[in-house]
Amino acid sequence: MAVEQKAPNRYHHGDLRRALLAAVDEIVRELGVEGLSLRECARRAGVSHGAPAHHFRDKRGMLTEYATDGFEKLLGSIAFEFDKIGLDDTMGRLKAVGKGYVNFALSHQAQFKVMFRSELLDNDNERLLDRGRQVFEALTKSLAAHWAATNQGWRKENLAQISLAWSAVHGFAVLAVEADLLRMGSEGLLNPDPDAVLDQLMLIAEPPGQ
Template identity: 35%
Template sequence: MTRSKARGYHHGDLREALVTAGRKLVEEKGIRGFTLRECARRAEVSHAAPAHHFASMDDLLVELVRRGFAELTAAMTTEAERAADEEPASRLVGLGVGYMAFAAANPTLFQLMFSREANHIEPKEGDEGAESVRRLLAGVLDDVIGDAADEVRQQAADLAWATMHGFITLVLEGEIGRRDSSRALKARGLAALAAMAETVTRLARP
């Protein structure tokens, strides 16, 4: 977008261009359709140019995943803060809304982020992966059931993450809400999150 078409031998910002092209490509062609040469083509450089910015194709994928987790965390934070002055359970639901919104907007990248094992994508050291998601969840849960025992809080975290992750994953795969309107689907998601929040709340008060 930024760079003018008139360029010389040097690109100027190839690394960023490759990330942008790669991200679009993954959504268009799917994980297996992702190709380093096509990324280079879209950035209008030769097929070997990317090697100077990413050691391998997987290296570029790792970077896409890394940025994906950063954006996911940001989306969750935004939605949680929107409910900052409500009760803690509302913030928990907010986290889920942000989680699902990001996944819906970037379905293939989201699936890539959570199928690294199945795709043999090795994280680079120092890469914290989904750690920030876990922290975000733990933080809000502290406000919801902070007085509960560690075991209970762990169970609450499991339930919260599993519910939001499972629901949106099944939606992306078309297993949930294939025939629903976007509006109805959002209602289903909110209902699941609300039930989850209530369950989590009740966990600490038996």
């Protein structure tokens, strides 16, 4: 999605909304969220600095759209992994959630970071909330399906296991994306293969005492 400039002679842009979101992505990749400004977005779209206000109320509104778009891509990434796995392979599907999540984070690092900067977003936005919920449900439903398939029933640890799985997948993605953060802790020690880490994580979904 490239930033489409407005033709200089024309008054209307044509697809300013798209162009602005493309500009957001471009800038956030180049400079991070701190480097993002409404005016620069407008500039890249070849439009005056007041124009964006008609499509997104303000900066927060614009970032909220950008984040929501990210969640939809994230859902797509999980769906992509699902498609490779048979419905009966509940363990495989469980791992697919983690894979889709981590893959998205790694391939859209800048956007991923924005998605979880709740101070920057309108957290009451319906679409944003909905997409977030869907991601969470992909995880919980896959876990539940696996437990059902392995006849484990519902045990009291399950709630904590859901939290742990959610924490680990998100935490891994965050750490992978924050390269400087890894630098701090590890200096090369911690340069893990996502697959191996996910395999370890899967163990918590197994019945105890195996």
